[in-house]
Amino acid sequence: INSDSHRLLRRLLILSFLLLASAGLSLCLGSFPTPPLQVLNTLAAPQSSDIAFIIWELRLPRIALAILVGAALAIAGAILQSIVRNPLASPDVIGITSGAALAAVVFLSLLSSTLSIHWLPVAAMLGALVSALLVVSLAWKSGAADWYCWPAAWHWPGPPWRLPAA
Numbered sequence: 001i002n003s004d005s006h007r008l009l010r011r012l013l014i015l016s017f018l019l020l021a022s023a024g025l026s027l028c029l030g031s032f033p034t035p036p037l038q039v040l041n042t043l044a045a046p047q048s049s050d051i052a053f054i055i056w057e058l059r060l061p062r063i064a065l066a067i068l069v070g071a072a073l074a075i076a077g078a079i080l081q082s083i084v085r086n087p088l089a090s091p092d093v094i095g096i097t098s099g100a101a102l103a104a105v106v107f108l109s110l111l112s113s114t115l116s117i118h119w120l121p122v123a124a125m126l127g128a129l130v131s132a133l134l135v136v137s138l139a140w141k142s143g144a145a146d147w148y149c150w151p152a153a154w155h156w157p158g159p160p161w162r163l164p165a166a
Contacts, residue, residue, distance in 0.1 A: 023063050027055060094135050096128045103127020 027039045034042075034051055046052040081089050091097045107115075107123035 019067070023067070026063050027059050030054070030059060091128075094132075096132050096135070099131020099134070100124040100128035103130070 024036070024039075027043075028034055028036050032051070032054055034054070038049075038051065039055060042049040042052055042055045046056055049055075077090065080091065081087055084094065101124070103126055104120060104124045106127075107120055111119075111123075
């Protein structure tokens with residue numbers, strides 16, 4: 001193993017240990033703090049524990065969901081950075097967050113009296129989509145760009161919204 005992969009492996013192990021340590025700490029902390037030994041006993045034998053509901057039904061699902069959402073956001077950020085080929089790109093820098101906020105404000109000021117508030121996330125997602133498409137169309141250079149992220153567009157002349165149906 002060369003030194004770069006060895007360094008990467010060491011960093012990955014350290015970050016994995018920190019993730020597991022913070023998850024273990026999260027299992028112990030909360031509105032009903034529990035000692036780590038009692039948490040381990042509850043994880044091993046939930047039937048004989050008084051706090052099995054707290055650990056198995058409340059804290060553990062929240063920790064698992066937090067880890068999965070964090071991983072999904074990291075992957076989404078990496079995909080966005082690779083699409084725009086900018087390691088500093090993020091949704092707030094290129095305007096997607098502002099488009100979502102604008103659509104949410106327009107929804108709340110104009111449509112909240114006629115539509116249910118449950119439609120607010122849909123309006124924000126549509127605003128983000130419209131702003132992303134606007135950014136892509138403004139960044140389009142003479143009708144030609146490299147869209148390596150869409151395999152169907154590798155040899156397709158024209159913008160991505162004119163892709164043939166799969």
